[in-house]
Amino acid sequence: xxxxxxxxxxxxxxxxxxxxxxxxxxxxxxxxxxxxxxxxxxxxxxxxxxxxxxxxxxxxxxxxxxxxxxxxxxxxxxxxxxxxxxxxxxxxxxxxxxxxxxxxxxxxxxxxxxxxxxxxxxxxxxxxxxxxxxxxxxxxxxxxxxxxxxxxxxxxxxxxxxxxxxxxxxxxxxxxxxxxxxxxxxxxxxxxxxxxxxxxxxxxxxxxxxxxxxxxxxxxxxxxxxxxxxxxxxxxxxxxxxxxxxxxxxxxxxxxxxxxxxx
Amino acid sequence: xxxxxxxxxxxxxxxxxxxxxxxxxxxxxxxxxxxxxxxxxxxxxxxxxxxxxxxxxxxxxxxxxxxxxxxxxxxxxxxxxxxxxxxxxxxxxxxxxxxxxxxxxxxxxxxxxxxxxxxxxxxxxxxxxxxxxxxxxxxxxxxxxxxxxxxxxxxxxxxxxxxxxxxxxxxxxxxxxxxxxxxxxxxxxxxxxxxxxxxxxxxxxxxxxxxxxxxxxxxxxxxxxxxxxxxxxxxxxxxxxxxxxxxxxxxxxxxxxxxxxxxxxxxxxxxxxxxxxxxxxxxxxxxxxxxxxxxxxxxxxxxxxxxxxxxxxxxxxxxxxxxxxxxxxxxxxxx
Numbered sequence: 001x002x003x004x005x006x007x008x009x010x011x012x013x014x015x016x017x018x019x020x021x022x023x024x025x026x027x028x029x030x031x032x033x034x035x036x037x038x039x040x041x042x043x044x045x046x047x048x049x050x051x052x053x054x055x056x057x058x059x060x061x062x063x064x065x066x067x068x069x070x071x072x073x074x075x076x077x078x079x080x081x082x083x084x085x086x087x088x089x090x091x092x093x094x095x096x097x098x099x100x101x102x103x104x105x106x107x108x109x110x111x112x113x114x115x116x117x118x119x120x121x122x123x124x125x126x127x128x129x130x131x132x133x134x135x136x137x138x139x140x141x142x143x144x145x146x147x148x149x150x151x152x153x154x155x156x157x158x159x160x161x162x163x164x165x166x167x168x169x170x171x172x173x174x175x176x177x178x179x180x181x182x183x184x185x186x187x188x189x190x191x192x193x194x195x196x197x198x199x200x201x202x203x204x205x206x207x208x209x210x211x212x213x214x215x216x217x218x219x220x221x222x223x224x225x226x227x228x229x230x231x232x233x234x235x236x237x238x239x240x241x242x243x244x245x246x247x248x249x250x251x252x253x254x255x256x257x258x259x260x261x262x263x
Numbered sequence: 264x265x266x267x268x269x270x271x272x273x274x275x276x277x278x279x280x281x282x283x284x285x286x287x288x289x290x291x292x293x294x295x296x297x298x299x300x301x302x303x304x305x306x307x308x309x310x311x312x313x314x315x316x317x318x319x320x321x322x323x324x325x326x327x328x329x330x331x332x333x334x335x336x337x338x339x340x341x342x343x344x345x346x347x348x349x350x351x352x353x354x355x356x357x358x359x360x361x362x363x364x365x366x367x368x369x370x371x372x373x374x375x376x377x378x379x380x381x382x383x384x385x386x387x388x389x390x391x392x393x394x395x396x397x398x399x400x401x402x403x404x405x406x407x408x409x410x411x412x413x414x415x416x417x418x419x420x421x422x423x424x425x426x427x428x429x430x431x432x433x434x435x436x437x438x439x440x441x442x443x444x445x446x447x448x449x450x451x452x453x454x455x456x457x458x459x460x461x462x463x464x465x466x467x468x469x470x471x472x473x474x475x476x477x478x479x480x481x482x483x484x485x486x487x488x489x490x491x492x493x494x495x496x497x498x499x500x501x502x503x504x505x506x507x508x509x510x511x512x513x514x515x516x517x518x519x520x521x522x523x524x525x526x527x528x529x530x531x532x533x534x535x536x537x538x539x540x541x542x543x544x545x546x547x548x549x550x551x552x553x554x555x556x557x558x559x560x561x562x563x564x565x566x567x568x569x570x571x572x573x574x575x576x577x578x579x580x581x582x583x584x585x586x587x588x589x590x591x592x593x594x595x596x597x598x
Binding site: 009010012013016017021096097098099102103104105106258259260 | 342343360370372375376377389390394395396
């Protein structure tokens, strides 16, 4: 309850901070539309040449893109901005401002993960979900309640996986303050725009077991269209729980390396 | 009195902190080389220090830049892990960062801000109230009192980035005291502030300590802060504790010299060559006014010599100014 009330306060303060720069709204709107256009164009150009790739057609690939945009929006809503305060450019680890965070009587990982909200990302979330629904409708699949339920469940699990990866990458900053480790992940995450099945076998394996960005986007899309197997459901749920647990342990260990900044 | 109340609030035993810092030569070649193989050296920031502080004490923690003051303070507040030694603050081990411990301490840093920059201070205070689990009534009452004491009614609704340095420091202090900590770590709270704001801050801290008995550990390079607030000082140099006691005692017992200020009669005033007794040295000379520095034990004999050799119209024996003593200790590294 305390944590929910805190999240409400963080959201309130973040809205106040974001609205103090009016031009931000228009820049964010433009960014969202550009992101959507380039994403859809990429998939459209590919499937304008060929009807199916490894069994994947245009609407199914579009659904994966929809999940990718939705997950990106969730990331930009709070995970990304919050971790940026910690490990981003001029972040707290680099500047030494983590001193204040460390003397708060609340869970440090919670503070590091939820304290900054970028509410403009809600617009991206709507666009992402819009693409997803459009794609499912194009597949001539009915949006049944069980499928929507499974989709939401896998979406939460996928967000958990993404969060765990970003938390672990951010924690690397304690070894080398000022280095943007999450940028390495961003390069790989781009591959999640397309269905896992589109890639050759070894890439598919890497995107499932090494950096599971394929799992993050493909499985929720399959859940919504009713193509989800029990194995896939078990995989994403288990992976999410294990990765969040491991990333939390890693983050806790990394905190011990904090050397602050000199006065 | 219960046994808990006589327990020191802060107890430090054999505390040591060693940092491992990267070493890199200047120049492009060295930069590239350091990417492949990085060299490290170990820096002992704090070397086996011991002290204890009782409840309600205001203690000045002084020493030259890089002495290890801030590092020690950060270990006491649980921010940094000690390399070895024991710390007990309010019955807790700080590095465990127990929430009950963190609720009873606070840290205010003169060179860093805990305020949210783009919004008014009131909104940062509101978040802090939530973080420390303050009830609405408790929050309101404490805030009103702090705002009154600090005279910051008109600052509450301006974005922090538009406030002056002094106004920001008032906000930092209010933010740090909102949860009524029992121990307050103050690291250079008057850094960069003008004289009247500095005085106001000191008055505030004194009054706050009187009202609530908060234990304060203060680092400051402004000796005026320490003189005004701290009857006791702990002096560290190169990570070693070299003095722990009264501030005045530092000058009285540890400065190895006295200052003799004398005014010579006009007939002696033009004396060009001055036979200095007992290895005394002239610190200052302006017409007939002279200031001599003489070894503490030789001071009585030197005075006697001066009075018999010259016609002296005025003579005073003083301890050197505290700043001069501290400067000397900083430079020599020992007392």
